[in-house]
Amino acid sequence: MNKRETATLLTHAAEMAMRYVSEASERRVAPAEAALAALQRFHEPFPESGCNPEEVLAMLDEIGSPATVATTGGRYFGFVNGATLPASLAANWLAGAWDQNAALRIMSPVAAELEEVVIRWVCEALGLPLDCHGGLVTGATMANFTSLAAARYALLAREGWNVVEDGLFDAPPIEVMVGAEVHASLLKALNMLGMGRKRVTLVEADGQGRMRAEKLPKLSPRAIVCIQAGNVNTGAFDPAAPICDAAHEHGAWVHVDGAFGFWAGASPRYRHLWNGFEKADSWATDAHKWPNVSYDCGLAIVRNGEALRACMGISAAYLSPGTRREPMHHTPESSRRARGVEFWAALKSLGRSGLAELVQRTCAHAQRFAAGLRAAGFDVLNDVVINQVLVSFGDASKTQEVIRRVQEEGTCWCGGTVWQGKTAMRISVSSWATTDADVDQSLAAILRAARGSGD
């Protein structure tokens, strides 16, 4: 393609994307059956010869766009998926054109610089020490992995064991404590680190999923205590202050899985929930959830930067160690995309007050849902402390039927779960784009599905 053809192609891509963005809040949230069926058209034998990029793009828009889930509109309440802020999306386009490899400063000075800025801004917003270190990863799963790798390294190093050099064979055992309502991805991170899902001690949790601090077993200096800021079902926060105090008294490491709840700490109104979490040793969070940064973007923050670099850093003759922070020495990946660009754009466009307001607004929407569901006589199972609502419409089959109808009808999208033995519909308000009108429209659709599903 010559320059003019390339410019035309990019203009067409921008037009398609703008149309998609403007329609996302109007269309049904889950794709229609016909759109799903059309995906079969992608399944052709690997073409012998190439295709004009204009045709490639047209096919992607024609088949791909309708088969997306409209998570960027205001009526997607599934999982804890954030939308994308306009500044983040726009930055994503520009960053796509830049196509930077964020591994090393010399490969991308701008990527390296923006990473430093966002990590510092996040620490400022959350009241974490400004000399913490961090890395931008795919999501909270890898942020948990990265932080826990640093924890494992630091605790074993204190015992005189270098896990980077000597591995885990014959290493002094590490003990790991997690709450009974730990997120499954944290267990996956432990398993990838050779610390075994079944080897953990499960600490009793209460009816909201909060770890019971008084049930923590006796801690040793070789213990990692994993606590949660925001349970994926209820949004509940573990009692961080007493847990951190008890753990640190014995030299243990406290790690926080704050995939989305972390961001409540950026809001003066919800700051009380964050109380004590700032005392931890490491934190994992997602920027693609509550802050509405484009997918994918997670963040690991570790107080002990030396431990992080010891287990994530690599050296080779052709890799200069650099004199400043080098991104690749803080994450499992070496080559990777420049996630800091969209992250910076989102935070710069929001500012501290905008971030707090985003948290508060989405929590208010969750309260609006809960009030409407209670008023209609349905059982809200959780204390709606942040942006998560769990609602039961009766027994398991009735609730599952309501969820099925809601998803099929298309006004909004909510998923299901089983909370401490009870089947529930989960409503997670994580999109900047959700309005009061979206909540009312979605509530009406949910109530129609509930009333129409029979008893």
Ligand SMILES: Cc1ncc(COP(=O)(O)O)c(C=O)c1O
């Ligand atoms: C508490 C918690 N931890 C970890 C994760 C995993 O996040 P990701 O899918 O971004 O890796 C989630 C996802 O919802 C979560 O809620």
